[in-house]
Amino acid sequence: EALISEGRERPKGNLRVTTTVAFGSTWLASRIGSFIDLYPEVNITLLINDYELDLSMREADVAVRLTPPKQADLIQRLLKHIRFHLYASPRYVESRGIPKNISDLNEHRMVVYGESLNLPYEDVNWLLDLLQKNNAGQNQKIVRVNNVYGIFRAVQGGVGIAALPDYLAAEDPNLLRILPDIEGPPTPAFFVYPEELRNSKRIAVLRDFLIQEIAKTTF
Template identity: 50%
Template sequence: MDWDKLRVFHAVADAGSFTHAGEALNLSQSAVSRQISGLEESLGVTLFHRHARGLIPTEAGEMLYRTVHEVFAKLAMVEAKLGETRERPEGPLTITTTVAFGSLWLTPRVKRFLERYPEIDLTIVLNDGELDLAMREADVALRFMPPRQPDLVKRQLITMHYHCFAAPDYIKQHGIPQKPEDLDDHNIIIYGEKFRPPVERMNWLIEAGADPAKPRKPVLRVNNIYSMFRAVQSGLGIAALPDYFSLEAGNLVKVLPDLRGPEVTIYFVYAEELRHSKKVEVFRDFLIRELAQRRF
């Protein structure tokens, strides 16, 4: 198979049209179309269904795309490793973590990292789901559960707990619970049960001190911890939030301080191929230093 045609095919499958693929490759629409037609002719299969609304891969096209995408991802990883021939790390580095941890804790600290390593081109992707590290959707993940993907390297960075937080305005209006049973009379904000939370046992607060015969009804379900935090800030109710919120969100009040949720461990995760990457190494060491200075 012709490598140039495969490169064009990959771009077309990603873009869904000859026009958009041509723009990405700096080729004309007719040139892209000729490359795809030539590839289909050489393989003896149809790779795309042509529709007025765009191009849809056939079964054969899907099979070829998965393979080509994997090859391109591996090549990108090799390219990144080959670029690290100097002692000082440089080049692109993509980090993914949850929306809450990335927004509240990580991004305010990357200034110090980039001042120390200005040659690193840093990208942070905030997503409560798991990006595919093996396919290079990101280089490093900071996760709150062990990775489910095989062949990933993981290191435990820190273990923390969940505590209950409320806004001063909420406490002024509703009072402050003195014991877990008092939560029956308060507004509880939880992570929606229909969504897979980024940590296990996220909604322990809805059951803390509750009578199983009289289950509590949450005032709000939301599929994002940062949004839970913002709802608490607004004075809507009480929520269980990770310990790092106590440092980063100084306007919240920790209620029922002796009531502690399950342990949560932050894992530093990356693909096996990046085990000797200098960029990954210095970012890991930076996180370890920053977390060692924690006050939560």
């Protein structure tokens, strides 16, 4: 396809957007319909993976990434810092109680990120690091899931306590924040696209739309 360049015309044509499984399957997928209503001539394809597609090789046109881009020929715009807290379901709390401090987590079932070559963001297992630092990680029952959305679903099902991004936990208002003073390292979310698409109106309107929607969201 030729370089995207719409001039003064309304944005139209194909636009391939890639992002992580959890962010793409929940926050982005639930809002992309509003973008399509605004720009019906833009044909959106969501490419949802926890491994990064090569934008320079045009495997996708634009990305929302939770790690800083490493390629020099990519333009990046910081969208927001995503916050993380501990969550559990009412079902789990009813059966196992609520921990009052970090040491109490030793008596609880924890759901953490499993082994994977494609981590969705840095410090994905900050909870494990915190437990080990506070000597609370010796005898825990650990359940590992190598997908953040899978961790979210496990928490919903009462499997245990997990560190979740706040935007994802907000998808289920019944989830309970555990030890609310404990917060994970904030993760930056970037809007990324190749230098050669700098003048793309399609990318510009998507960027502006995401900025507006993110401003409405508690991250």
